[in-house]
Amino acid sequence: MRFLLPACLLIAFAAHAAPQQDRTEELDSLLADKGLINQLQQVRQTVVDRTSDLVVTAIGFLGVPYRRGGNTVETGFDCSGFVRAMYNQTVGHLLPRRAEEQAAATQKIDRSELKPGDLVFFNTMRRAFSHVGIYVGEGKFIHSPKPGAQVRVEDMSGSYWQRRFSGARRVQAAQGEINANTGD
Structure with missing residues (x-):
């Protein structure tokens, strides 16, 4: 009697899962026939690689001084110059x-x-989207904050950043970049 309920649940689950598994197998087969699985995996891996590269590259610039209007390691960076340089250099x-x-x-x-x-944006000059940084995960972002400071990682949950958060954005790969990566 003790095994009856678990056995019934297992049979019911298997009966329910079988049609879903058949549909999944059909979809996988269709995608494989069209060559789309490989293309989707390549695009996904490229995005993962580039994102990892972007964050790793950005971390490599910790300590570079802030400079208004700056957009190179030699001159220093302001916030948008830093983001622009990281995306251009890495992606x-x-x-x-x-x-x-x-x-x-x-x-x-x-x-x-x-x-x-x-990208994460903040209102630091009494206007939305006046400051930008790159999200690195776990509630943290990297940015070039202000004169006298250096590129650094900060926690978005800190009261200063929490009060000033303007929004989040995702950089979309250009169609040509996607096609170059999938062979299309």
Whole structure:
């Protein structure tokens, strides 16, 4: 009697799962026939690689001094110059120069959807999207904060950043980049 209920549950689960498994196998077969599984895996891996590269590259610039209007390691970086340089150097994607232009040129996402490599924007000058950084994961972002400071990682849950959060954005790969990576 003790094994009857678990056995019944197992049989019911198996009966329910079988049609779903058949549909999944059919879909996998269709995608494989069209060659789409390989293409999707390549695009996914490219995005993962580039995101990891972007965050690793950005971390390599910790300590570079802030400089208003700066966009190179030699001159120093302001916030948008840092983001622009990281994306151009790592992904080969040239973002607009100013933080508010970067916000306008990228896809709006919810804060809960943030992934490493996404952009985070803050209102630090009494206007939305006046400051930008790169999300690195676990509620942290890397940025070039202000005169007299250096590129650093900060926690978005700190009261200063929490009060000033303007939004999150995702940089979309250009169609040509996707096609180059999938062979299309």
